[in-house]
Amino acid sequence: MTGSVVIAGLGPGSETLVTPEVSAALAKATDVVGYIPYVARVAERPGLTLHPSDNRVEIDRSRHALEMASEGRNVVVVSSGDPGVFAMASAVFEAVEAGPEEWRNLDIQVLPGITAMLAAAARAGAPLGHDFCAINLSDNLKPWALIEKRLRLAAEADFAMAFYNPRSKSRPEGFEKTLRILQDACGDARPVIFARAVSTPDEQLSVVPLTECTPEMADMRTMVLVGSSTTRIIERDGAPIVYTPRSVKA
Amino acid sequence: MTGSVVIAGLGPGSETLVTPEVSAALAKATDVVGYIPYVARVAERPGLTLHPSDNRVEIDRSRHALEMASEGRNVVVVSSGDPGVFAMASAVFEAVEAGPEEWRNLDIQVLPGITAMLAAAARAGAPLGHDFCAINLSDNLKPWALIEKRLRLAAEADFAMAFYNPRSKSRPEGFEKTLRILQDACGDARPVIFARAVSTPDEQLSVVPLTECTPEMADMRTMVLVGSSTTRIIERDGAPIVYTPRSVKA
CATH class of the missing domain: 3.30.950.10 (Tetrapyrrole methylase, C-terminal domain)
Incomplete structure (x- = not known):
């Protein structure tokens, strides 16, 4: 049971700007977390649980993603644009640094996106x-x-x-x-x-x-x-x- | 007969980082111009002419693309990464500004990509x-x-x-x-x-x-x-x- 966290950039809005790499990660996810309007861009399907959350709770959301990954789930944290530009990647790493030692060795990947x-x-x-x-x-x-x-x-x-x-x-x-x-x-x-x-x-x-x-x-x-x-x-x-x-x- | 120039970003190298928007533009192109290694990333097919050129000839390449578009062809100028970040978009617009008046009203689009x-x-x-x-x-x-x-x-x-x-x-x-x-x-x-x-x-x-x-x-x-x-x-x-x-x- 090896979980993972993928922090994925959905681009600025159009589906034609979502990279195949991000689409593939979403297709394999068991759980998707993110701000409500970004999670709303992910299609529901059997085996996938969507976890939309409000704005300004980035650290709580990050902890939730890391906890689920520790339990073996394949979690995708969705960001608009590129997750590394004023978006979720830094929040997840802040949570990793402040969290339990075991989180550091989780499989965590950032997938770039088209930033605004x-x-x-x-x-x-x-x-x-x-x-x-x-x-x-x-x-x-x-x-x-x-x-x-x-x-x-x-x-x-x-x-x-x-x-x-x-x-x-x-x-x-x-x-x-x-x-x-x-x-x-x-x-x-x-x-x-x-x-x-x-x-x-x-x-x-x-x-x-x-x-x-x-x-x-x-x-x-x-x-x-x-x-x-x-x-x-x-x-x-x-x-x-x-x-x-x-x-x-x- | 309305030609077009699309300046498209192929991302840093992996095909999984090419946006669907760019793939669709390449599928419709009659001509692809660009630096040799970037044009080499585009699959040959009937109806498509590839025009690879050497490094440091960005303005010549841009003029060639604009001329072909004036003749009604659908030209894609390929760049690595994002075409707007130290890549081909500025070169094409320099050629537009210095070129014949009619080039200004060509259908020219920039398609963003994952920059390095x-x-x-x-x-x-x-x-x-x-x-x-x-x-x-x-x-x-x-x-x-x-x-x-x-x-x-x-x-x-x-x-x-x-x-x-x-x-x-x-x-x-x-x-x-x-x-x-x-x-x-x-x-x-x-x-x-x-x-x-x-x-x-x-x-x-x-x-x-x-x-x-x-x-x-x-x-x-x-x-x-x-x-x-x-x-x-x-x-x-x-x-x-x-x-x-x-x-x-x-």
Whole structure:
């Protein structure tokens, strides 16, 4: 009786973005745990138990998965996007490190997925086509001062930037501050992409100059991508193409 | 007669990491263009013409794809990993911008893929589980001074870091300088992951303290991931787990 935990990325929403590796893991699972809307994406079948749980209980969910694996079950922890990018993989490893010694030697695998920033970037063109950074704008688990410091240094480094969790009802002011910091630090009208619910029926995409961005353009389902100083727009019929060239002149 | 260009990411190597969306695009293609080893991953079939080309001819290859699409063909440009991350998407858009007006209104789509840094991170645990940056260490297309500036600012921001193209035979000294800059700027023994040819039969993974890293640990097939100051190692039987926790204390 050897159990396992597979932490699998379901991608941003469309089933056409789920890797065959993840589909195969789901087909072999005895138990699937995860946040309610992600577990809802897994088809029910005989022999599979679904364990949906609410948001913000990531450590409890991780412990539950590890306990079931210790009992010999084949557990898949589902994440949206890629499990290693602001998702469930770190939560499971936090639970492993704090848990009983035997959990360390469980068979634990992470299966990558299409993370939201890359799905959003693909829709817009190639805004992350040169050096870039990814920042989680939620200050639930880190001090706001650290976010602000990273924003200023990222602007100074002239990275393109991808923001996860830009704005929620409980903390509407963070994204407003983010925009002010970037407008101040970048000092130009570089393109900003607001990509909501990419690859789902609710998908919406807009490209707005940094100087004209306002906080309500983002919510928790939005990925925000900010170009670097070299990012370009190709105007054409319909939505423009936004891309960052591969070269930077000396 | 409406042609199209699809810029598709094949992922890091394993066929189990190719999305169904990309497989469907390849099944409909009349022409596939790309770097020789990536085109070699596409199965031949009647009605499909393969156009492999050498490295460093990305703009010529892009023009060729756009020309064929103008003539009504359904062209897939294949990239390894994700086409928007140091790969073919930016090259195609550079060719569009510099090319004839009609190219702008071609049907051009980017299909995301599993990029090497996320495949490598998944194998190691979750080293990119918190804010991070991605830097191309090749100075073929940008001045070395910019790379050095970004490395120092990324260390100051305490980002985890992912390095693409760390080292080639023609420029062996860049990665040596990178390691010296990071050893100086970070001043600790944080874990560095050398992940070579992830998801292929040649896969090799090692975790080395920053203080003990040497240049020959990387080559052009290696992704290098550097933890932040908070990145942790869970020792266990076999390879350790490397992960960056979701929280940073105030």
